Structure formats: structure tokens, C-alpha cells
Amino acid sequence: MAAADQAPIGSGFTAKSTAREVLAGFDLxxxxxxxxxxYSGIGLETVRALAGAGARVTVPARRADTAAEALAGVAGEIEIAAMDLGDLASVRRFADHYLETGRGLNILINNAGIMAPPLARVGKGWESQFGTNHLGHMALAMQLAPALQAADGARVVALSSVGHVRSDVIWDDPHYAARTYDKWEAYGQAKSANALFALGVDLLGRDVGVRAFSVHPGGIFTPLQRHLPEEEMVALGWKAPDGSIPPMVQAMFKTPEQGASTTVWAATSPKLAGKGGVYCEDCDVAKLATADSQRWEHARPWITDDAKAEKLWAMSEAMLADA
Structure with a gap:
């Protein structure tokens, strides 16, 4: 990807635009x-907006009963199916069942994820954030490739995060086999991997009509914080010692519906036609970071590197082939 591609294009929306505002006038x-x-947090609002615009939305869920309860009041055509991103057999069963329907797949949104949990392992001993956030989603996309190609103009949207600034992919030890586990470094690695995955999909898919984007949804209080004790959120500055949210954080953070807006913009915006591989934030393509960038904004150079995207793809394919 050329560095010039990683630059705002003037979407007409803002950091506080909502998913419904982004989709106003769309018939999906x-x-x-x-x-x-x-079925929770920004994923729920993403489904609400897309189904409300007429799309048929399938929600694979590790907890299908919980998903059914959460989505019961959401208008539109919504299907729920069993899938656990940490269990590749489950991922492949879901994808195979979807392919059996014969439907094309216009948009795949890799929204699910975990953040900063204690060290745990999934799959073939993979660190859980890298395994769930990246490898599980890559396996899903690879299995669904025929349906994406059949849609003629499909898009893949991978939820990355400004957390990617914490770490590039730890190329020599991504699963913490030989180094001390750092949950935030591991989260940063997983979010960098999400962005490089989208770039990799775009490099491979653009010639067959599949484009991909990564997005930072913004700071939002959702169940993603479930692994963080209250005192850690205070230490991070997200909350005051009394549990309230400081005014500066309130001004910067988004509601879940605002947090879903960049996702649906990347999934549907005609302004992105013929583009791909870029990292988006606040309903636009993000700037490429410079020495003046704040830690909560812009795309670091390592997530825009074609060679790194190709390296991650090859490394991940090898991991998945063994699973």
C-alpha cells in the first residue's frame, strides 16, 4: 500500500456520527x-444498523442463547449460528454450513474480540488474544472465500484498535513461549495483526473483487472491558477513583452506536470504491502517524507495510495448517 493511500478522504461524517446516520438513505x-x-457492545449496534437498512445479517455466536436474547428486539432479518473463534473446528463448521446455503457474502465484519485477559491458550497452544482476535477470524475468512468472491464486490472489515500502537507483531514469539506475558503488549500485537490481516486480504483479494479495511471504533465502554478490574481502569485514566467517568474521557469516548459507525462506513461507503487495505478511524481513512501524533490516533507505519502483511499471512497460514 502506498503511504499516500493512508490519508483522510473527506467522508462527510465525524467522530460522533452514529451508525444509523452513516447508513441513512442506504437500501441493503x-x-x-x-x-x-x-450481540453485545458495538457489534450489536452494527447489526442493528445493517439489519435496519434491509440486509440479512448472520451472527455467529459462542453463546447462541445469549445472542438470541440480546437480538430478540432488533428489527430485521437476523440469523444466529453457533461458532467459537477459539475453536477452529467450530469456525470451519459454521463456514461450511454458510457455504451450503449457496449465498454470496457481501460483507464480512470481524468484530468479536477479547482485550487484556490473563494468559490463556487456545487452538494449538496459541496466546488467546492472537488466537481469537486474529487466527480465528483469518480461518473464518479463508473458509468463506468462495462466498466472498461470489458476491462480486465484497468487503471484509476487521476491527483493529488504536491499541495497535502498543506493539507490532512479535515475530519471533507471538505466543509468549519464551517471554514474560504482557497482556497489553499482547493486545497491541493482536490489533496490529488485525490491521495487517485486512491489508493482506486486500492484497490477495483485489483482483477477484474483494476489498478489505481495518477500523478503530474509538474509545467505548462495552463488555470488552470485562477483564479489567476497576482499579486498573482508574490507573488508565478511564475512570475517576469514585467510579465516575472524567469529563475529558466523556468528551473523547463514544457511545456504542457511535462506535459502530466507522465499521459500517468502511463496509458500505461508495467513497471507498476501488480502495482497500487502509486503516480507518472516526468515519474516515486515518492519517499515517508522524512524530506529532498522539498515542490515541492515526495509523502506525508497521500496519501499513505490505511486506509485513504478507509475512503475517504466511506465518498464520502455517499455524492454521497445523491446527
Whole structure:
């Protein structure tokens, strides 16, 4: 990807635009969309907006009963199916069942994720954040490739995060086999991997009509924080000692519906036609970071590097082939 591609294009929306505002006037009837993690937080608002615009939305869920309860009041055509991103057999069963329907897949949104949990392992001993946030979603996309290609103009949206600034992919030890586990470094690695995955999909898919984007949804209080004790959120500055949210944080953080807006913009905006591989924030393509960038904004150079995207793809394919 050329560095010039990683620059705002003037979307007409803002950091506080909502998903429904982004989709105003869109008719997504006949579109098939999959949203992982689409039953809580920003995933739920993403499904609400897309289904409300007429799309048929499939929500694969590790807790299907919980998903059914959360989505019961959401208008539109929504299907729920069992899938656990940490269990590749489950991922492949879900994808195979989807392919058996014969539907194309217009949009795949890799929304689900975990943040800063204690060290845990999934799959073939993979660190859980890298395994769930990246490898599980990569396996899903690879298995669904025929449906994406059949849609003629499909998009893949991977939820990355400004957390990517914490770490590039730890190329020599991504699963913490030989180094002390740092949950925030591991989260940063997983979010960098999400962005490089989108770039990799775009490099491979653009010639067959599949484009991909990564997005930072913004700071939002959702169940993603479930692994963080209250005192850690105070230490991070997200909350005051009395549990209240400081005014500066209130001004910067978004509601879940605002947090879903960059996702749906990347998934549907005609302004992104013919583009791909870029990292987006606040309903626009993000700037490439410079020495003057704040730690909560812009795309660090390592997530815009084609060679790193190709390296991650090859490394991840090898991991998945053994699983």
C-alpha cells in the first residue's frame, strides 16, 4: 500500500456520527452480511444498523442463547449460528454450513474480540488474544472465500484498535513461549495483526473483487472491558477513583452506536470504491502517524507495510495448517 493511500478522504461524517446516520438513505436489501460478536457492545449496534437498512445479517455466536436474547428486539432479518473463534473446528463448521446455503457474502465484519485477559491458550497452544482476535477470524475468512468472491464486490472489515500502537507483531514469539506475558503488549500485537490481516486480504483479494479495511471504533465502554478490574481502569485514566467517568474521557469516548459507525462506513461507503487495505478511524481513512501524533490516533507505519502483511499471512497460514 502506498503511504499516500493512508490519508483522510473527506467522508462527510465525524467522530460522533452514529451508525444509523452513516447508513441513512442506504437500501441493503438482498445483501448478505456476517458480523462476529454481533450481540453485545458495538457489534450489536452494527447489526442493528445493517439489519435496519434491509440486509440479512448472520451472527455467529459462542453463546447462541445469549445472542438470541440480546437480538430478540432488533428489527430485521437476523440469523444466529453457533461458532467459537477459539475453536477452529467450530469456525470451519459454521463456514461450511454458510457455504451450503449457496449465498454470496457481501460483507464480512470481524468484530468479536477479547482485550487484556490473563494468559490463556487456545487452538494449538496459541496466546488467546492472537488466537481469537486474529487466527480465528483469518480461518473464518479463508473458509468463506468462495462466498466472498461470489458476491462480486465484497468487503471484509476487521476491527483493529488504536491499541495497535502498543506493539507490532512479535515475530519471533507471538505466543509468549519464551517471554514474560504482557497482556497489553499482547493486545497491541493482536490489533496490529488485525490491521495487517485486512491489508493482506486486500492484497490477495483485489483482483477477484474483494476489498478489505481495518477500523478503530474509538474509545467505548462495552463488555470488552470485562477483564479489567476497576482499579486498573482508574490507573488508565478511564475512570475517576469514585467510579465516575472524567469529563475529558466523556468528551473523547463514544457511545456504542457511535462506535459502530466507522465499521459500517468502511463496509458500505461508495467513497471507498476501488480502495482497500487502509486503516480507518472516526468515519474516515486515518492519517499515517508522524512524530506529532498522539498515542490515541492515526495509523502506525508497521500496519501499513505490505511486506509485513504478507509475512503475517504466511506465518498464520502455517499455524492454521497445523491446527
Amino acid at each position: 436489501s438482498g445483501q448478505n452480511i456476517i458480523v462476529t460478536g454481533g
